[in-house]
């Protein structure tokens with residue numbers, strides 16, 4: 001299998017497993033599961049198409065180029081391969097954490113990123129719900145980080161797979177037993193932790209930014225607890241109607257800024 005086949009197989013395997021879990025131990029009612037899945041998958045496909053068009057090299061291609069040219073920090077040091085691999089994964093996750101904070105802090109980026117937040121329901125498919133321009137910008141940023149750090153192409157591939165899987169998991173509409181959720185949250189971002197980030201009020205939206213590792217929020221002071229049980233507050237952006245069609249999502253960044 002090539003890297004894309006691996007990525008797709010693991011992605012759909014994780015998504016399907018989570019859908020079964022959502023059916024069995026759902027957190028909130030979700031009558032539009034398949035409609036939402038279709039809409040959000042369409043957004044992801046549009047984002048992938050735009051990114052391939054603008055940046056055909058991709059992050060893995062960029063990593064291969066950096067290795068060939070011997071550029072980037074990791075290519076200048078001689079550490080054991082497994083240490084470099086681990087450091088690369090941690091560094092990429094840290095970079096994504098700060099990227100996510102920037103999308104909330106800087107109004108032009110928030111215009112794009114709020115498409116992800118104007119979702120009135122939260123389920124695994126929300127992890128696919130990003131504006132195509134945000135996907136392309138995110139790839140440009142990742143490409144720059146990968147080249148600057150000289151990250152190994154295999155580490156980039158593993159990171160992409162892990163990030164996709166953990167993003168699906170943290171958005172999943174599942175109510176894990178509190179004990180298990182808390183135990184997992186020591187290392188990774190859990191559904192109860194990420195639900196805080198999708199609360200309608202700005203205070204909580206601007207917290208719990210992590211996608212994969214949960215340590216960054218605790219380390220940089222953006223951790224704001226969990227939502228273990230339904231609290232009647234739902235999800236979305238206060239003062240904004242939820243976007244319920246692909247066209248509405250595509251147009252959202254160009255509407256009025258809150």
Ligand SMILES: [Zn+2]
Nearest residue numbers: 100113116197
């Ligand atoms: Zn966000």
